[in-house]
Amino acid sequence: MKRLARHLARLYPGPWRARYGREFEALLEETNLTWRDLGDVIAGALRMRLKTWNPSSTPEGENDTMDQQATLLRVIDLKDRDIPHGYELESTIEQTRADGSKTLVRQFFRELDFGGSYLTVNHLSRDSEAAQTFIVSGTKGEVAGDFRTDRTEMLVLHADGTVRRNEQTVKTCMKHEAVREKLRETYRNGLKAGLSPHQVYQKLRLEHRPESEPRA
């Protein structure tokens, strides 16, 4: 049962496993698992995949009232730039909950691809909370079907100067990269056509189902 649960845990998105994979596996090892738990692991993985989890996104779940409260997003600014070996994004997004409270999320994201390896930097802040920086370096591995098995190391840099390190073997969906490029192109064309960042965001949300969202 535990071996099956560990196998099912691989259904979670790669970036999520890079962050939570080791502790989640530790929980599975400690828990006296039932068949219902296995279903719960599968459902949890599907929910994360539907949102295509990344450290700045908000996963959704049907039974969580707080999920329904943070669904209204306003893209205040989003800059997208090509740089040598990759691209970077800078965004300011306002989240409004059902009770009217607002959270301002600022993010800087950079991805560099060196052929056999890659590096991402994700710097994120929410309101007055201290910002965190996530750095992922990955070595591309074997490709099987739509997935590539990578070896990654994630560093989480905290505002107090401490660093947390997590090494993982993760599966990356190759389709996401193509979808992400298409989204960036659509976004740029929208801006050229005179739309505001938020209008382009709304257009993208209408045109693309959640499964096809980029992972970063």
Add this chain to the structure above:
Amino acid sequence: MSDPALLVLASLAGGDKHGYAMMEDIHRFAGVRLGPGTLYGAITRLEQRGWIRPLKSSDDRRQPYTLSAAGRQYLEEQLSGLSQVVRTGLKRLRHA
């Protein structure tokens, strides 16, 4: 109260815990056994919102979490709302 995120916050209000300890604690105080996927879905959301944060640990697999000041405030607001509902419901039942 069956909202997984609120249960996690309530568990951490009693002290820092890793995932398995939260699961056991929630089972004891609420009679609800959260599945591993549900528990970590809640942990993910709460950390992203800054309501809980991971603590440094010598064990790199059993990650303990603690309640942040914002998480404590949110929990207090939610619980006082719930307690008003409970008081009103009980009063109406007595008069029914």
